[in-house]
Amino acid sequence: MVRFGTGGIDIQGVNAGTDKAGRCLGYLVKYLTKELDACYEPDTDAQRAHLDRLADALRWEPCSESCANWLLYGIQPAEPSKGLVPGACKGKAHRPANLGYRGRRCLVSRKWSGRNLTEHRAERREHVMKVLGAVGARPELDTSDDPDGTRYQWVPIPRDDPNQPDRTQLLLHSIAQQRRWKQQYQEARHAAEVSATDQTAA
Structure with a gap:
């Protein structure tokens, strides 16, 4: 590592893995990429349109634990406050000049989960089912369980299908279903906590 300053050049050795x-x-990476937009100047309309599309896409991506965009994925942001609106986060990562980067430019390996979104969803579902099962509760399902994936066939509804359900009704039904599931999960957690407290007191 080399440092420049009024005191001259300070050269220090750095061992890998420390x-x-x-x-x-x-x-180094933080300051090498501090002004990402300064190292590239679009020359054509296509290039400028590409950067505009990138900036628009980053507008909806979560930039931190407290970013309002987590609401789009059904996840409550950390330390939520009144007025959170997806797409209106003021974080630096959403600015075109930063191109999605904020703060530390490298995520240290100890923070890597090694799992993709599908695995995270499966893990979250397993946790919820475990909490419900601890108090003998079962989630309310619109259809029967299909562990083998052979009982039902799920296909997109064509736009010109005359029998497709009303979108407003589908949305309201989905919201009501999510609220029922959330209430059932909270009741199961409360019951588990009460049971644990009673056992400790005994």
Whole structure:
């Protein structure tokens, strides 16, 4: 590592795999990419349109734990406050000049989960089912269980299908269903906490 300043050049060795190496790497990458838009100037309308599409896409991506865009995925942001609106986050990552980057430019390996979104959903579902099962509760389903995936066939409804259900009714039904599931999950958690408290008191 080389430092420049009024005191001259300060050269220090950095060993790979150490905490110091990780800090140095994060520092270098952060400032090398601090102004990402300054290193590239679009020359054509197609290039400018591409950057506009990228900026618009990043507008809806979560930039931090407290970003309002998590609401689009059914996830409550950290430390929520009144007036959270998806797409209106003021985080730096949503600015075209940052191109989706904010703060630390490198995510350290100890924070990697190693799982994709499908695996996260499966893990969350397993947790919910475990909580419900602990108090003998079962989620209310519109259809019977189909563990083998052979009882039902799910296909998109064509736009010109005359028998397709009303979209407003589908939306209201989905909202009501989610509220029922959430209430049932909260009741199961409360019952489990009460049971654990009673056992501790005994």
